[in-house]
Amino acid sequence: MASDNTASDNTAMGNTAAGNTADDNVGTPRGGLSRRSLIATGALGLTVPAAIALTGHDSAARAAGAVQKLTIYAEALPGNLYGYGFERGKATVPGPALEMYEGDTLEITLVNTTDQRLSIHPHGVDYSVGSDGSPFNASYNNPGETRTYVWRSHEMTAAAGRRFMPGSAGYWHYHDHAMGTEHGTLGVARGLYGALIVRRRGDILPDKQFTVVFHDMLINNKVAPNTPMFEANLGQRVEWVAIGHGNTLHTFHLHAHRWVDNRTGMLEGPNDPSIPVDNKDLNPGSSFGFQVLAGEGVGPGAWMYHCHVQTHSDGGMAGVFLVRNADGSMPPGAQEAIDRFRGHVHGTSAQQAPETHDHGGPAQ
DSSP states (O other): OOOOOOGGGSOOOOSOOOSOOSSOOBOOOSTTOOHHHHHHTTTTTBSSOGGGSOBTTBGGGSOTTOEEEEEEEEEEEGGGEEEEESSTTOOBSSOOOEEEETTOEEEEEEEEOSSSOBOOEESSSBOOGGGSOSGGGTOOBOTTOEEEEEEEOOOOEEETTTEEEOOSOEEEEEEOSSSSSTTOHHHHHTTOEEEEEEEOTTOOOOSEEEEEEEETTEETTBOTTSSOEEEEETTOEEEEEEEEESSOOEEEEETTOOEESSSSSSOSSTTOOOOEESEEEEOTTOEEEEEEETTTTTOSEEEEEEOOSHHHHHTTOEEEEEEEOTTSOOOTTHHHHHHHHHHSOOSTTSOOOOOBOTTSOBOO
16 A cells, blocks of 8 residues: 655755766765765664764674665656656666665555656565555556655575575666556656665675666667766775666676676675676666776776677677776776767667678688
8 A cells, every 4th residue: 555655754865876876977976975975874774873984895793683774766767768757857777776674674665756657676686565566466646646666685505415595685676567567667767776785794895886887779778989988096995886788688887897707796705706707688677786996907097888789789789897096087098988979879880790600710
């Protein structure tokens, strides 16, 4: 049943969006607070006292079982898009990154300001059928309706045979599940999606955080050269959250940077068998995340991220990760590289690979 909560009941602040609004492609925090300080000081409406809020990189200092209350507005945007946002008139595509620690609860009051039926459905966390966000469970917002969804998380638990059941920690995502069809196909296609991160206590927090959504042949509902340009300074810890939607299979590749294929993208120790990668499958409904140090071992510059299915990158599934100098200045050659990227031909007119014969050589 719908909630009677209003926007004034809950704190409508939180982590920055994915650095990508309808008009802004730069991955920088909104306002004067950094992404780290927002989660560190409980700006999502934590019910824990400020004295035990997270400080620095030490998330173990924060009490378990915190309840975060926030209000999210679903809004229509220019270009026939829709988005989620923490404030009226500030919805983004993707929506804001939502964060919690294992053992915490999110109480999300979703305000539907549109004339469409819609909802918010999470991956990776626990919820009742009333917070499922699907018409299957009659869990959605009618036009103009306000409704509260409750998402819970839990830590790893011991099981028989010296085994363990996994907790909720991971790089997940949320999306609409009700607009257009019973599965929210129209809502997802129009931009109603975002990152959901569940951290384990002790995890390192990043300096910058970017959300990249591959949906069919689009990145964050854009095509090159209008895809997001994400920025960081040399040496900053950057967290990427990659999400797949739609009907098309993709891979995610980041130039000049690598991570390991585990929960965090970082090795747990010298004997950690996790494999280093710089390219990973990103298919509909899947998500993963990782952290890198911007420019580590390679220096500042304009680096590309893209789908490595060749026809997809040729068609415009590519963007720029700008690593500035440590002082924030532009490194030599970076602006020229950005200008070349903006001048590349993408789409159906892009150059196609030559036809090949069975022996593998080019056509004569």
